[in-house]
Amino acid sequence: MTIQKVQVVERILDANDQIAEQNKKKLDQAGVYSINIMASPGSGKTSVILRTIEKMMGEYKIAVIEGDTAPVTIDADKITAMGIPAVQINTGGQCHLDANLLERGISALNLNELDLVIVENVGNLICPASFKIGTHANVVISSIPEGDDKPYKYPNIYRGIDTLILNKIDLLPYVDFRKEYFKQGIELLNPGLSIFELSCKTGEGFNQWIEWLKSRISKRNS
Amino acid sequence: MHELAITESILNIAQKHASQAKALKVTDINIVIGKFSSIVDDSVQFYWDIISKNTICENSKLHFEKRPAKFLCLDCSNEFEFIEEIMPCPVCSSLRVKLISGEEFWLDSIEIER
Numbered sequence: 001m002t003i004q005k006v007q008v009v010e011r012i013l014d015a016n017d018q019i020a021e022q023n024k025k026k027l028d029q030a031g032v033y034s035i036n037i038m039a040s041p042g043s044g045k046t047s048v049i050l051r052t053i054e055k056m057m058g059e060y061k062i063a064v065i066e067g068d069t070a071p072v073t074i075d076a077d078k079i080t081a082m083g084i085p086a087v088q089i090n091t092g093g094q095c096h097l098d099a100n101l102l103e104r105g106i107s108a109l110n111l112n113e114l115d116l117v118i119v120e121n122v123g124n125l126i127c128p129a130s131f132k133i134g135t136h137a138n139v140v141i142s143s144i145p146e147g148d149d150k151p152y153k154y155p156n157i158y159r160g161i162d163t164l165i166l167n168k169i170d171l172l173p174y175v176d177f178r179k180e181y182f183k184q185g186i187e188l189l190n191p192g193l194s195i196f197e198l199s200c201k202t203g204e205g206f207n208q209w210i211e212w213l214k215s216r217i218s219k220r221n222s
Numbered sequence: 223m224h225e226l227a228i229t230e231s232i233l234n235i236a237q238k239h240a241s242q243a244k245a246l247k248v249t250d251i252n253i254v255i256g257k258f259s260s261i262v263d264d265s266v267q268f269y270w271d272i273i274s275k276n277t278i279c280e281n282s283k284l285h286f287e288k289r290p291a292k293f294l295c296l297d298c299s300n301e302f303e304f305i306e307e308i309m310p311c312p313v314c315s316s317l318r319v320k321l322i323s324g325e326e327f328w329l330d331s332i333e334i335e336r
Contacts, residue, residue, distance in 0.1 A: 001335050006243045011328045012231050012253070096224055126260055127224035152307050156260045159321070187317045188293075188308045 016131055019099035023106060023134025030111035033217045034119065036097075036133055038157060039141035040150075041123030044167040046075045047200040048141055049118055053084055055210050060115040060217070065089060065105035067097040067122045075120065085109060096127035099134055116217060125154040137162040137216060144168045148178045151185025158189040163196065165209060170199040225265035226273075232266070232284075233273055235329050240278050245334035248279045252331045257291040257304065258324035282332075291324025 011017070027034050039045050053062055063085040066076045071090045079086035087108045089101050102119065109117065119135055121128045138161040142150055145168060151158050158164070164186060172179075186193055194212065198205030232251065240248045255261055263286045274280050291304035295311035296318040302311065304324060310317050 001246070003249070004243070004245075004334055004336060006239055006245075006332050006334055008235065008239050008329045008331050010235050010239075012228060012235065013327070015231060015234065094224075094227065096227075098227060129260060130224055130228070155308055156258065159258075159325070184310070184317060185308060188310065188319055189321075191318060191320070 013130065013132075016099045019103060020132040020134035023099055023102055024136070026106060027111065027117065027134070027136070030114070032111050032114050032117055033137075033220045034117040034135040035137045035139050035213070036119045036121055036128075036135040037139050037141060038121045038125075038128045038161075039123060039143075040125045040146060043123070043141045043143040043146060044200055045120050045123065045141055046078060048165060048167060048198075049120060050078060050082065051200050051203070051206060052118070052210065052213070053079070053082055055206065056116070056213070057082070057084065061113055062116045062118065063087070063109050063114050065102065065109075065117060065119045067091060067101070067120060069093055069095065069122055091122060095122055095124050096131050097121050097133055098131045102133040102135075116213075125150065125157045129154075129156040129159070136220065139163050139165060141165045141167050142182070144171045144175050144177045148182040149185075151182065151189055155185075155189050158186055158193075161190060161193065163194045163212060164190075166195055166197045168199060168201070169197045169204065170202050225262055226269050228261060229266050229269035229273060232270070232329060233277065233279060236279050236282075236332050237277060239332055240334055243334055243336065245278060245332075245336050247335040248282045248332050249335060250283050250285060250333035251279070251329065252285045252287065252333075254287045254289060254326050254328050254330050256289045256324040256326035258321065259327040261327060287330070289323060289326050292322050293319040294322045295319050 064079045066088045069091050076086040076088040087105045089105050140161050196209040294301050297316040298314040300313040
């Protein structure tokens, strides 16, 4: 018997990343743009999605993939009530979506009839950061009541994202949230990242976010 | 919690390479892990002991080579280490910094008996 060292040098999430690439290819072939929305629980992911749908559904065909840890259809029901197809993926307690789960979600949709797929990841600021799923853009939603220290406490989630939404800005007068401190953290982790400050409650700031999303979709289709 | 999924990936990769090398047994697994990769190595070890049972990797040891997270200041070229909190360049206070290492996460090698 001999003892031997075998060089491997393989990225541990390589298998996931390969499936993510295939997901992106499938979406590309169907001409669909997709975004992955990540945030902590209670940051307003579903509210942002509902408002976004409301503003875009006249012009774009949209579907939503809902990642949930429990088989509760509260979020999916709100989406389908608007007449938008929603696929719920129950992760069975797993704290994030991975590429394999997204594959299941996009297989359940008729991609050829769609322009935009919005993926609502599981509410969590840690685990989703490690798993690419194959969408075109990664978006994090932060919200004022969560506090201004989130980039310092959960730095990973802000790396490699394409834009950030700062939600619930209508609550700024009531909460000690140092916007400059928050933005400094973001700038250190992801220089030049665009940040959309908005409120689902008042609708303030929504147009800029919608413009950004529309320009991404049209760039992708040209 | 995502450590379980990650541990399963480690097992898959180790088994693949062990079988390619016609190993009888895997004794050690060497993993490179950056400080910025948000993986808790104790949790990985915990899951490993459970899921590697009855596989070629049973009773093997996981070794984590930890790499520090380092930032480079784009204004004064100072390199500084991330210890507990992200911060502006400690020399010139610039916010223009770039993470140059710390996101590593790969399986470097396995040690086998054959």
